[in-house]
Amino acid sequence: VRISELSRASGVPLPTLKFYLREGLLPAGSRTAPNQADYDDRHLHRLRLIRALTDVGRLPLASVREVVRAVEDERTPLHELLGIAQYALDPTVPTRESSPDEAGARAEVDAFIDQLGWRVSADAPARHALATALLTLRRMGWDVGPEVFERHAEAADRLAAAEVASLDEGASRAESVQASVVGTVVFEAALVALRRLAQEHHSALRYARD
Amino acid sequence: VRISELSRASGVPLPTLKFYLREGLLPAGSRTAPNQADYDDRHLHRLRLIRALTDVGRLPLASVREVVRAVEDERTPLHELLGIAQYALDPTVPTRESSPDEAGARAEVDAFIDQLGWRVSADAPARHALATALLTLRRMGWDVGPEVFERHAEAADRLAAAEVASLDEGASRAESVQASVVGTVVFEAALVALRRLAQEHHSALRYARD
Numbered sequence: 001v002r003i004s005e006l007s008r009a010s011g012v013p014l015p016t017l018k019f020y021l022r023e024g025l026l027p028a029g030s031r032t033a034p035n036q037a038d039y040d041d042r043h044l045h046r047l048r049l050i051r052a053l054t055d056v057g058r059l060p061l062a063s064v065r066e067v068v069r070a071v072e073d074e075r076t077p078l079h080e081l082l083g084i085a086q087y088a089l090d091p092t093v094p095t096r097e098s099s100p101d102e103a104g105a106r107a108e109v110d111a112f113i114d115q116l117g118w119r120v121s122a123d124a125p126a127r128h129a130l131a132t133a134l135l136t137l138r139r140m141g142w143d144v145g146p147e148v149f150e151r152h153a154e155a156a157d158r159l160a161a162a163e164v165a166s167l168d169e170g171a172s173r174a175e176s177v178q179a180s181v182v183g184t185v186v187f188e189a190a191l192v193a194l195r196r197l198a199q200e201h202h203s204a205l206r207y208a209r210d
Numbered sequence: 211v212r213i214s215e216l217s218r219a220s221g222v223p224l225p226t227l228k229f230y231l232r233e234g235l236l237p238a239g240s241r242t243a244p245n246q247a248d249y250d251d252r253h254l255h256r257l258r259l260i261r262a263l264t265d266v267g268r269l270p271l272a273s274v275r276e277v278v279r280a281v282e283d284e285r286t287p288l289h290e291l292l293g294i295a296q297y298a299l300d301p302t303v304p305t306r307e308s309s310p311d312e313a314g315a316r317a318e319v320d321a322f323i324d325q326l327g328w329r330v331s332a333d334a335p336a337r338h339a340l341a342t343a344l345l346t347l348r349r350m351g352w353d354v355g356p357e358v359f360e361r362h363a364e365a366a367d368r369l370a371a372a373e374v375a376s377l378d379e380g381a382s383r384a385e386s387v388q389a390s391v392v393g394t395v396v397f398e399a400a401l402v403a404l405r406r407l408a409q410e411h412h413s414a415l416r417y418a419r420d
Contacts, residue, residue, distance in 0.1 A: 048351060056346055079417035086406065118411040119418070126410075129403035133396045136266055140392050141258060151372055152401045153408070155365040160408035162361055164416055180413075182350050186343045188405060191362045192398050193339035196296065198363070198370035199394065200336075201328040206374055207289035208329070 003029065006039040010047040017047075023061070025050055025068055042174075049178045053085075056185045063088040071173050078176060083121070085177045089184060090125035105131040105138075112146035116153055163187065213239065216249040220257040227257075233271070235260055235278055252384075259388045263295075266395045273298040281383050288386060293331070295387045299394060300335035315348075316341040322356035326363055373397065 007014045020026035026046055029037030046068070053059045053067060070076045070084045098106065109131045113120055120127070130149070137144055163183050167176060217224045230236040236256055239247030256278070263269045263277055280286045280294045308316065319341045323330055330337070340359070347354055373393050377386060 052350055056350065077417070077419065079413055079419075082413050082417070083410065086410065090406070113407060118407055119414040120407050120410050124407060124410060126403040126406040130400055130407070133400040133403065136396050136399075137392065140262055140266065140388070140396075142392075149397075149400045149404060151369055152397060153404050155369055156401060156404035156408040157411075159361055159365055160405055160412045164409065164412040167416075178350070180409075182347065182352075184406065184409065186346050186350075187359075187362060188402050189346075190340055190343040190359045191366060191401065191405070193336040193343065194359060194363050194366035195370055195398060195401070196300070196336040196394065197323060197328055197330050197334060197340070198366040199374065199390075200293065200296065200330050200334060201367075202370045202374040203289055203292050203390075204329040206377075207287070207292070209287065209289075 001039050003037065003039060006043055006047075010044055010051075012047055012051065020047075020050060023065070025064060045172060045174045045178075049174045049181075052178045052182045053088075057089050057181050059088055067177065071177055074173075078173060081173060081177060082180050085181050086184065087125055089181065090129070101135060101138075102131065105134045108146050109134060112149070112153075116157075118157075159187070159191070211249050212246065213249060216253055216257075220254055220261075222257055222261065230257075230260060233275070235275060255382060255384045255388075259384045259391075262388045262392050263298075267299050267391050269298055277387065281387055284383075288383065291383060291387060292390050295391050296394065297335055299391065300339070311345060311348075312341065315344045318356050319344060322359075322363075326367075328367075369397070369401070 001009070003017060004014065006012075007017055010017075012020075017026065021028060026043060029039040029043065032038045049071070050064060050068070053064045054061075059067070067085045067088055070081045076084070106127065109127055110122075113127065130146070133149075134144070134146055137148065142148075167179055171179065211219070213227060214224065216222075217227055220227075222230075227236065231238060236253060239249040239253065242248045259281070260274060260278070263274045264271075269277070277295050277298060280291050286294070316337065319337055320332075323337065340356070343359070344354070344356055347358065352358075377389055381389065
């Protein structure tokens with residue numbers, strides 16, 4: 001199809017499409033005439049991926065480029081590719097040296113994940129986020145270890161297993177990354193919202209008078 | 211104790227303490243001499259609450275003041291008080307009129323929560339967040355209803371029940387609010403981090419070669 005039709009089909013405005021082409025995020029169409037090119041389903045899938053990364057994942061353009069490059073490079077195994085997209089969603093881990101408290105919390109979190117038997121890279125940013133959560137509890141006067149998150153780990157394990165199982169076997173690399181990124185961002189937001197609603201419900205059961 | 215000792219015990223710098231006193235967030239100590247006042251455990255608890263709301267909940271000062279006022283006003287029932295603190299943590303719901311798509315998603319989410327049998331106020335901000343999550347999935351081409359969040363609702367229900375049950379029966383109003391706010395912010399962050407770690411684990415089980 002022509003670029004104007006690609007714009008209609010994808011809902012992406014024409015100037016934005018041209019920007020993606022210039023930036024190399026969207027591969028050029030096959031030339032059909034000096035001033036005309038043809039676009040197909042691969043372009044549509046790529047656009048869905050880009051929108052998922054920018055609009056849903058809120059990734060900066062540099063990270064989008066990195067993920068798109070990994071999608072294109074068939075030597076990047078799918079598991080690694082999903083990891084690149086996943087890690088790009090996480091806020092950057094501070095590079096300054098950690099305090100003894102921080103290093104201690106991190107070591108406890110690492111041991112906790114080992115105990116769970118999870119296969120997770122040593123530099124997964126979420127390890128750092130979990131250590132920060134533990135430290136915050138301690139600073140607020142809660143004398144607890146990572147076991148305080150045991151129920152949350154069980155719930156996370158069940159949910160992630162179901163989400164990964166639901167990924168389509170025949171999906172392309174771009175589709176798999178898109179599903180993984182949208183799933184992460186949207187299901188996280190939904191999970192947080194549902195936890196708050198459930199908390200109000202259980203608080204009402206315990207405290208409300210009527 | 212004197213204000214300098216209150217500063218040491220709480221870890222809050224003296225100028226910040228004086229700021230809280232001026233702003234009425236911290237009640238004045240009982241005067242023991244023209245230029246000296248005495249502070250007690252209630253002041254320490256209040257400071258922990260303020261730090262939880264500002265440092266952990268990242269609430270603006272106006273919201274902190276609102277929560278503190280509700281803690282002080284004994285006519286505000288505890289359930290309502292926890293609701294005030296909880297809703298303050300949520301981003302403000304846009305007041306512009308919603309599109310037909312948005313209104314439709316919101317109605318579906320409301321029906322879904324009814325089906326769950328949850329006692330949740332009609333203006334809980336998390337209802338809006340859940341409708342936004344549903345809309346995002348649809349915009350990304352997933353043809354789904356709120357049932358797609360069923361597993362997440364079950365997990366949220368279990369986690370919230372355990373968290374509310376763990377609140378101390380004999381806690382003061384300030385302590386209950388502090389525990390609820392810290393719990394919400396920290397356990398949400400932990401849950402999100404654990405979901406990402408679990409996703410990497412299950413992705414490794416399914417896709418990694420070794």
